[in-house]
Amino acid sequence: MAITQADYIVVGGGLVGCALASRLKQGNSSHTVLVVEAGADPSDNPNVTSALGSFALVNSDVDWSYTTVPQKYTNNRAHSENAGKALGGGSVINWGGWSRGDASDYDEWAQLVGDDRWSYKAMLPFFRRSEHHLDVHADPQTHGFDGPIHVASITGSDPKRLYGLRNPVKAAFNELGFSQSNDSTGSSAGISEIVENWHNGLRQTSAKVYGLEGVEVMTETIVDRILFTKNSENNLRATAVQLADGRTVSANKEIIISAGAYNTPQILMLSGIGPADELQKHNIPLVVDAPHVGTNLFNHFAHFQLFNLLHPEKGLAMGTSLWTDPAFLKGLPCDWAINEPVPSHLLGPALKEDGEIDKHHPLLHPSRPHVEYTILYAGFGLPTPPDGTIIASSTMLLLPTSRGSVTISSASPTDPPVIDPNYYSTQADRTALVYGTRRVMQALMETSAGKDFVASEMVPPGLEPLSFQSTDAEIDARIRNAGVAHKHAGGSAAMGKVVGPDLCVYGVQGLRVADSSVLPIPVGGHPQTTLYALAEQAADMILQS
Numbered sequence: 001m002a003i004t005q006a007d008y009i010v011v012g013g014g015l016v017g018c019a020l021a022s023r024l025k026q027g028n029s030s031h032t033v034l035v036v037e038a039g040a041d042p043s044d045n046p047n048v049t050s051a052l053g054s055f056a057l058v059n060s061d062v063d064w065s066y067t068t069v070p071q072k073y074t075n076n077r078a079h080s081e082n083a084g085k086a087l088g089g090g091s092v093i094n095w096g097g098w099s100r101g102d103a104s105d106y107d108e109w110a111q112l113v114g115d116d117r118w119s120y121k122a123m124l125p126f127f128r129r130s131e132h133h134l135d136v137h138a139d140p141q142t143h144g145f146d147g148p149i150h151v152a153s154i155t156g157s158d159p160k161r162l163y164g165l166r167n168p169v170k171a172a173f174n175e176l177g178f179s180q181s182n183d184s185t186g187s188s189a190g191i192s193e194i195v196e197n198w199h200n201g202l203r204q205t206s207a208k209v210y211g212l213e214g215v216e217v218m219t220e221t222i223v224d225r226i227l228f229t230k231n232s233e234n235n236l237r238a239t240a241v242q243l244a245d246g247r248t249v250s251a252n253k254e255i256i257i258s259a260g261a262y263n264t265p266q267i268l269m270l271s272g273i274g275p276a277d278e279l280q281k282h283n284i285p286l287v288v289d290a291p292h293v294g295t296n297l298f299n300h301f302a303h304f305q306l307f308n309l310l311h312p313e314k315g316l317a318m319g320t321s322l323w324t325d326p327a328f329l330k331g332l333p334c335d336w337a338i339n340e341p342v343p344s345h346l347l348g349p350a351l352k353e354d355g356e357i358d359k360h361h362p363l364l365h366p367s368r369p370h371v372e373y374t375i376l377y378a379g380f381g382l383p384t385p386p387d388g389t390i391i392a393s394s395t396m397l398l399l400p401t402s403r404g405s406v407t408i409s410s411a412s413p414t415d416p417p418v419i420d421p422n423y424y425s426t427q428a429d430r431t432a433l434v435y436g437t438r439r440v441m442q443a444l445m446e447t448s449a450g451k452d453f454v455a456s457e458m459v460p461p462g463l464e465p466l467s468f469q470s471t472d473a474e475i476d477a478r479i480r481n482a483g484v485a486h487k488h489a490g491g492s493a494a495m496g497k498v499v500g501p502d503l504c505v506y507g508v509q510g511l512r513v514a515d516s517s518v519l520p521i522p523v524g525g526h527p528q529t530t531l532y533a534l535a536e537q538a539a540d541m542i543l544q545s
Helices: 015-027 103-113 120-130 166-175 206-210 260-270 276-281 344-353 427-445 472-482 528-544
Strands: 005-011 033-036 131-133 149-153 190-193 216-218 223-230 236-243 248-257 301-309 334-340 371-376 390-397 405-407 418-420 454-458 511-513
Touching: 005 015, 015 033, 015 206, 015 528, 103 120, 120 131, 120 528, 166 190, 166 334, 166 427, 223 248, 223 260, 248 260, 248 528, 260 405, 301 427, 301 472, 344 427, 371 427, 390 427, 427 454, 427 472
Parallel strands: 005 033, 005 248, 033 216, 131 149, 248 511
Antiparallel strands: 190 334, 223 236, 236 248, 301 390, 301 454, 334 371, 371 390, 405 418
16 A cells, blocks of 8 residues: 655655664654655665676666766866665765765864854764774774674775785875874874775665665655645645655655755755746746755866876786785775875965955865875776776865756756756866876876886877876866766755755755755765764754754
């Protein structure tokens, strides 16, 4: 029999939605909790858990596979925007990186919205609650050991997982002055061993590890809009979800939209909550004029490069015949994340050029990282399988200042949203990514350690080679031609603009948003770690309200 009502309805069974629904049910077993997910249950797809299976899932039936409008600052290229379309959402297709932002990222978030619950100190209990850290020596004040998500460092996942480039890569960055980071202080600057949420070589999805026992689940079900009624005090309240097939499901307590940075603003606008002029274009009755819905979109824009190995016969990269031990495939082939602040004498003038004149701008904090460097022991992105001769680098903006938008293309929930991320549009982003690209080439091509294993850059077809000596203009031109995002979108229903610090949507009752769209600013690291903590805190807020 089809369900027609529930206490809590979670619209979107993604990474946050599944974790939140699970915690709501665990918090009070008498509550009925319903998850409505547009995608299918991918449990029978072996790539969901298999080694490196996420690469096979991108642009498959578990990916929304959106495309942006042409981007002015990347030579009018349209970018692919991957987003999980399955029970488990982004946790089904992500790479499994498990890293928090710098403490200063969360503290700025809390200060911006005027609520210390989003500070690093206040988020720590929720970070710990989500984790089952496999390193018994990890700081118990910083990490958790009883949570549902099993996480481990590269060597912690298997003592045999010792990549041949582990020490040389670290030595190359050591030569540039980088030292080991200390996450017990909340600082992410420096070199840290990569941590992943793989368990015994298998990837983990939120739907499986949190568990949906007792939760009602509707998959392959598109939500048309949220329905509202006025109570006795003439206040609007979200009371039901209308599905694309015309059915409705009533909510006795609350509706929580957890559809992600692209679909959450779409659902809000289809429901009549959004910019009045935009809704009028599509003849959607206005419920709340909310001009910030769909604005403030950001993403971790990045520049990937490929490098030819000097001695591929040593078995240093994926594709070599020497990687016979299964330990090498218990996660991404890499070892280190290196986070670095961009020097203020470079970033300060760039911010000023963008109109930011505050000498004490939060991004100018001297120890706050702006870029992340990762060296991957595989030639990802090539049209042919890795052959053991190539490695890749990722230089990722942790705190981009470029902002874009999401809006609707029609009044139909089955039409894709219009996504304009406005990538690489600020001088601060250009300065940071050019600086970071140069630093990677310095580490790999100028240090004695780097020269021992890198022969040359593998230049993309039709482009000019780069080196540490390249001009800023030459590096910038490459990024405009080749830069892509890390698929970490957020901010499009921002806290303080669209929702309050309690995640409640402004202007209506009984409706919250809990997903990456509520982040008011970019947070460093890889977002699933922050989003699981957000889900944990959201569950507490809802159960205590």
